[in-house]
Amino acid sequence: MTGLRIGVEVADRGVQVELEVAAGEVLALLGPNGAGKSTLLHVLAGTVRPDRGEVRVGDRTVTDCAAGVHMLTHERRVGLLMQDPLLFPHLSVLDNVAFGPRSGKRLSRKDSRDMARRWLAEVGATELGGRMPAALSGGQAQRVALARALAADPDVLLLDEPMTGLDVSMATAMRALLSRVLTRDGRAAILVTHDVLDVVTLADRVAVLESGRVVESGPAVEILAAPRSRFGARFAGVNLVSGRLGDDGALHTDWGVRWHAGPVSGVAVGDRAVAVFAPAAVAVYRQAPHGSPRNAVEVTVAEVDSRGPAIRVRAEPQPDGAPGLAADITAAAAADLRLAPGERVVFTVKAQELTISPAP
Known part of the structure; x- marks a missing residue:
């Protein structure tokens, strides 16, 4: 069971990150x-040298x-699977696997090939x-690149868009395999992805990186339900x-729009805050309706x-x-409205559909 701790700066790429990943955690x-995700993975793998800081894998300083x-x-016992398989x-x-x-483990030709066959079978690539x-x-x-990464028996597994190029059924099988292996072997793992399904099925926690900094982190279920960063949303x-909490309990944007929500906790008057709401909670009108919900904002259709x-x-x-x-x-509503880009419409949202949280 091996965890990971990183606190580094790569000055010319604008990356300054501190993170910990527990043993068995994804x-x-x-x-x-351009946020710095790939740079961070290469620092962990040892292919990019940071200007300051340190990286620890378990009790080893790498x-x-x-x-x-x-x-x-x-020598790091860090497995890296990139978007390009690089076989x-x-x-x-x-022999690749x-x-x-x-x-790395100095196994004989026969034993290393036997292990390779086992991992090829695990990823459905025996043939x-x-x-x-x-x-x-x-x-x-x-699939072969994934088998090669796992066959090296790394303490830490770095996965950069691991489902790239896989069809739906194979991607589902790969997620199941990764979930099983990571849970069973207690590896720390970092998963870079743009697919929410990867997060839902594999991740324990989420960290959002913007401009080389971690802007929010927390349990995956919390970040997906109530993100506080632009990219997370x-x-x-x-x-x-985004805005500040007013003394009326509403979020006041810097351009003069107020967003009312239900009860607000964890944010003091004057603090930076964010309001989050689902697209399904938004109604669209040509004109602001009489007796409309408390939140109504005029926008231009893009x-x-x-x-x-x-x-x-x-x-x-x-x-x-x-x-x-x-x-x-x-x-039916879209057919009735007959909207086109460039037109002005009114978005309305009921106050109880909004959640106001501290800004990251």
């Missing part, structure tokens, strides 16, 4: 492109900038053992508005598209640059 690392410690990648082109699939056990990487499809190569599929049985109406970005608010309405 941390989903979320954030927009990086300590102040002490001049930088353990080589193959050795000159080795067969079987056997490489870790043979080089691929004799092929060369050039003969694999993208999904097949990703977009990822979870909810609306988020796009209209279908979301299964619902129609998603997305407004233009908020004045502070946050993503535009979204409303999910029925097809």
Whole structure:
């Protein structure tokens, strides 16, 4: 059972992160492109040297900038599975997977190949053992790369978009495999993903990275239900508005709009706060209706598209640059409104549908 502790800065990439992952815990690392997620994974794997800080895997210090410690990648017992499988082109699939056990654990050729066959069977790729990487499809190569990462028996597993290239049924099988292996073997794991299903099925906790900093973290169920960062809200599929709590109990935006909610706790008057509400809680009107809910805001339609049985109406970005608010309405309502981009409409939300929380 091995945990992970990291506190590092990579100055030229604007990354400054402190995180802990307990043994047996899966941390989903979320954030927009360029937020520093891949940089952090490479620091943990030893392929990028931070300017300051340290990394500990269990009771081992694998990086300590102040002490001049930088353990080589193959000595860290950290498995890294990237979006690009990066299989050795000159080795067969079987020997690709056997490489870790043979080089890292010094197993014999026979024993390392036996372990490779076991992991290929685990990922449903037994029949691929004799092929060369050039003969694999993208999904097949990703399965082999996963088997190779697990066969090395790492203390920490780093997964960067591990379901890339897999069809729905194989992705489901891979999630089940990862869940079983991580739970069984007590590895700490960091999962970088843009798929909410990966978070729901695999992650214990979530950390959201923006501009190289952790802006919120907590149990996965809490972050998905009530995110406090812009990216967290977009990822979870909810609306988020930023402002300050007024003495009337409403969220006051910097551009003069007030959002009323139910009872508010954990936020003092004048504190920065965020209001979160689901697109399904938003009603759309051409004109503000009489006796409308307490919250009504005029917006400009940016796009209209279908979301299964619902129609998603997305407004233009908020004045502070946050993503535009979204409303999910029925097809019948959309047909009646006949909305088009550029038109002005009114979004309304009942106060009891809003949750106000401290800003990250």
